[in-house]
Amino acid sequence: MKIINVYTDSFNKVTLISDEISQFKSYKLNVENGREKISVISYSIVDNTIILNLSRELNIKYYCFIEYENVLYKVWYYPLYSTEEFNKKFFHNTSLGAIYTKEKTTFKLWSPPASSVKLAIYEKISPDSFNIKYMIDMKEYRGLWYTSIKGDLHETYYNYHVTLYNNSNIVVDPYAVSVNINGLIGVVLDLKGTDPPMWHDDTYIDVKKYTDSIIYEVSLRDLSSHASSGVSNSKKFLSLTEKNTKSPQGLSTCLDHILELGITHLQLMPIFDFSYESVDERYSDKDYNWGYDPQNYNVPEGSYASDAYQPLCRIIELKKMIYCLHKNNIGINMDVVYNHVYHGWADNFQNIFPDYYFRFSQKKIPCSGSGCGNDLASEHLMVRKFITDSVTFWAREYHIDGFRFDLMGLIDIDTMKLIENKLHKINRSVMIYGEGWTLNTSLAEQNKSTFNNAKSLDNIAFFNDRIRDCLKGNVFDLKDRGFIMGDASKGKILRECIMSQYISPEQSVNYSSCHDNHTLWDRISLSCTHETIEEKKKMVKLCSTIILTCPGIPFIYSGEEFCRSKQGEHNSFNSPDYINCIEWNKKYEFMDVFNHYKKLIHIRKSHSLFRLYSRDTLLNNLIFIENIPEDILAFTIKDYTGRDNWKHALIAVNVGRKDRHIDIPNMKWKVALDSNNIKIENIILKKPFILQSLSSYILYTEED
Template sequence: MKQWAAVHIGLCLGMAIMAGGVRAETGAAACDAAADQVLQAAPAIEARAHWLDARQIAWPGMAPAGSYKLYHSAAGRLALAEGQVSGADGELNLQAQDLTPGELAGTPRQHLGAGVRLSLPAALPRETLQDLLRQQLLLVHDGGDGATQATGLQLAGALDDLYAAAAQLPDLGVSLPARAGTRFRLWAPTAQAVSVCIYPRAQGRASRLQPLSLDAATGAWGGGPAQRLDGQYYRYLLQLFVPGVGLVRQLVTDPYAVSLSADSQRSYIAELAAARLQPPGWAASRSPAGVEAPTDMAIYELHVRDFSIGDDSVPAAHRGKYLAFTDRGSRGMRHLRALRRAGITDVHLLPVFDIASIPERGCLQAKVPAAAADSERQQAAVMAVAGRDCYNWGYDPWHYSAPEGSYASDAEDGVRRVLEFRRMVMGLHEAGLRVGMDVVYNHTAASGQAAHSVLDRIVPGYYQRLDAAGRVERSTCCANTATEHLMMGKLLLDSVLLWAREYKIASFRFDLMGHQPRALMEQLQARLKRELGRDVQLIGEGWNFGEIANGARFVQASQLALNGSGIGTFSDRARDAIRGGSAADSGAALLARQGYVNGLVYDPNGHGQHSREELLRAADLVRVGLAGSLRDVELETWNGERKRLDQIDYAGQPAGYASQPAEVVNYVDNHDNQTLFDINVWRLPRGTSAADRSRVQVLAVALNSFSQGVAYFHAGLELLRSKSLDRNSYESGDWFNRLDWSLKDNFFGSGLPPQGDNGADHALMRPLLADPAIKPGPAEIAWTNAAVADLLRIRASSTLFRLRSATEVRQRLQFLNTGPGQNPVVIAAKLDGRGHAGAGWRALLYFVNVDKQAHELLLPSEAGLAYRLHPVQSAAAAADRRVAAEAAYAPVQGRFSLPARSAVVFVLD
């Protein structure tokens, strides 16, 4: 008892001294003079031990007999040399016992193997535990003759245990109470002192240093002046110990910032409900109706800058900006309205939160010279300014809840990005479109003490997911976040709710959602419904890889683990079958791995050997996609067996994986990987005509449009969009990401794409890019645009293409022309509309003939019925007049005639 009591007194005294050291600098000058200093350097030590909770630590692996001690130093002076620890303010003796993996099952630290459980003294006060976590800590095993092993500690388990009440904090960030005053609240339980630096303007010196007080129950620092500081800027000044760096004093922006100055240097003080942040008409603007269930969604994925940067019908000041969506007469907005009339319901914007990789002041635009279609000159010009240009997809979050400044007319003014984002949303609403966001909570742009790091500079080692040695995991590409930790999960929940409430976002697409817990996504789903009183659709990438794969740390929000949740994941089953190969293909595989629509077996390109069985298997996977990748739908497979879709193999996984149609997002093209046009350049025979390339594009869109589930389309898919074969255009500038709403150019042959992700294939690309016969003209682009619009109209014409339950799919969808005797180049299916609201017809039959030859299909079951061509396809304005002229139904035999490379729909009144 005496030992821990003495330690507690010493800790509190040490903390008071350290906190007083900061608070003694009462002038605002401390905001500049005292910032970003290392007060006491500390060596880097691997953090291999984990706090399981506030009183237990897991020591990795089995250790020999001996004692375990936890040393601490408020000033960060601990050192270990020749088995001896120096610089400690005190030490704690820990009790050891074996720890089995079974004891950790179902916990956030279930990935830890067998080891040693170390227990702190049971009578240790909570306040002492809190003080310990603000200090430098070193855990040592002493075998009897000095320290034989030593490690740092990963703190998340203790912080989540001690500060569980923080999950209920309603006002992290800045708030402006109605009764006047300005309140700041920052969760920083390991900080020794926190103040707020106030700046009257985006530039210039601070006017005030406001100390904050620690709430011991939540670990949050709060307070603020009695005056309203609305419209000013702020940063937090923290003193804390950073493992591997030492005791530091540094300025950090607010992770809950709602707006910022240019280049995110200062957080902005604002209440988003304030009238000055609401454009005229904002309160009355509503997300358009028409989506009663997730399967009603037809999503158009669009990048803000791509939309308008090359559109000369947009005022020059608006190009590449939020405000381009307010220019009703521009070609781009006219195109979006046409897509809405055809059936698109949602525009999903690539990341529009605060992005680390785009300079918000003085960004550059490459000056690309005129050069040959296969030249290296274009990429040289683009890459010469990459990193300093105005372009990036934006998958590198800096501040999750603030709009990106480079898309605002003035990034320096904290008001502009909020107002103009809202004006963009209003512009899309006026066009009849709901607005969705692509969000990226699975990683941050940086961690540690890097310039773009925020979270890790406030609570070091907490927000990022760490490996066994305490290093930040980077399986996503960048610094992974630990959304399984209480306050990173809360940040996700609070941030998404803010976007939905304050910006009227109707749906969200989660990047690498499989890196997040299913439980967190379900909590988000319920909270949005509860607090907004409306459904907010959630979809995401449910890929299963990295350190969390196969449930290593928690039940993931991944494809195979989300069934029954109502949350949608992108399905790669039909995507790969339709396009051919996989997203990872390179080199000769790009040419050899033909897919269902681009010639597999029936139109070989001379670069690969394929069998009829491969074509049959591909046709079955296409049918899996058409059935919504549902687990319990049955299909007569290529070899005559009748199987549930979850019994059909897809690369070692079940092809059918979802429980309901809402849990599947169907797509054949998105921002990742080659565009559909470009992948078809690789896989179609070189001599394929421009007209047939357009038809192949439309076939893929047809299969996507007819599939049960959520329909997803990449911007420009309808325009034969090309990125000049670029497989990863995230940093390829405006040049390789162009869109032409005038329908004159698809930009194939814009030069060899950037070396980084494409250089190994440049030799294969050159002859393709240089071939003028491959590049479509305005006539082919216009035809494709019209044909895709017809397909969207067909999907929108009947709820049978948008069934809401697996039961409905089982009862109403019947595949025809299946099994070993099928014609493998024709997909045929029947949708039963009897008694179904919104069906429009008693039945629908759709056919997709991918062959370059016309085919007839005899369906005795449909003989004698009065089928007619779908009204969209029989109309005088139909894009594909071949369908109206050549598609036919002979009722006596049930014979259907299908033009080459066509998608045909018949209806039964």
């Protein structure tokens, strides 16, 4: 008989799966847990499964082996970690990490399998050199290790020395709030000492509905890495505190540009501490990385600080940036990555509790829906607690206004619901949204936080890849032209997207480009090889008109508004600055496109009828104009509030290469926007209504 698998999902049971159950001889079997043998008091057989009932509970501080016919089989503990039995024994709903007061600091680490945990206190020898000064044995209560040190430990460097299964490792506290350079040693801090002046008066940006927001995605590094930015604190948190920065042509850049554009929320690509192997903080200009490589979740990234050697600096400067943005009425949405880690099996999580923090298939293979080989097991209660604690820490300590969850489809629905519940208790206006892609991980489909399960996550929004691919074509197929490039066949699906047949307006993040894949300009250029620059510019304007007028949450990738290019690179996660930088000279070159975006944003913010938030308001107030050529999209929106001076708006887009005439409702229409002439405004429309090729229009009437 061959044993195929051995696991436990109960402390007093072990399950064996065999290829030939009829040959099983119980007297040939022994169970060893550490150095102790455990007797089998009974067993049952179902199909090819043998369930052993043990005389006492297994101790997970030691490996368990089944010996059968002189062959040892290691018992897999992983299925046990999802059980109520395990959670009753080991779950702790308490504060973890270094809990600081001036009188004492209490240290808590959760590690049920550890046989020993010691607190290691360091002394600083040089800016990037440390020695262990002394170690203190920590006590344990049901898997929770703890100790306290009296006195003021502000700026004390510490780690944990964890011994489990006869191996010892130095680990960084997962709850550390700051670290040394490159994040290999935690630091105790009095966080109140990091608050800028007037921080106590800082407030979240108030948003009544998600559809009232306009999101602008930016990498801190990209924003100011080009010489044309005119910024002195290039590539740093403080770059977004500088006012009156100009391009060589005298046009606003960075913060002033963002304010001029008029968006409501900045979505910052990773600003948490990402792997030193991606960007070495000692030489931060040398390497480039987007930062989707989590190392220390609760710590700001050091390469964005003016002095990464000083553990206070990164925190103080990030708070100064947030305070400045809030003073300018800009919300900050943080891009968070709780679906995987960078260092995988060498990660702190793995050295604190092997396998608990990661997700495995039934074949004991690590899940890799993230593509990184170590999907986090958000469904495990202490992983769920860590993620929730981390997100709420950023919301409270840094006044973060919203969170964009990377690969949110890898996180279970219950975790996202808990996050949403806790965040809304902190800030009723918080924004929560993410990538709801369906990915291959060992969660049941109905438990994944995916686009298809949006109805189970009412207060959470999703990136709408359907509208993205309708507009510019499938991101993985350059030959697939989108609607704005003239493929009128995509108009039907686009209309379905606009009518929210897939997802409600307040849950739909509408976008045409983001940091992933090609920029909008590059995609148009690669798919439309025979069109002129002027025609391509018109396509960008068509795209922006649809994104900023249709129901949902509009999302803009930084630089898109002046035709940003990455020289055709579709995945620039570690490409050098000259690929990723925003060239502010382009703003002058594509000023007409920028002005088009700016005007669209102003119109949307000024008129609530564009900000339909529910399916009911949408179905009752948005009507498509029918019996028109298929390369034209046209619809009207009625004021549903009774307070907008625009009683009706009409949006019309012609993606064809010919001028077109369409019949529109018989009202006294005025032109608010003509993509061919930004100066046209509030002019009474002369009939008939002619749509020029590759053009978009917004009309309005003040008549009911």
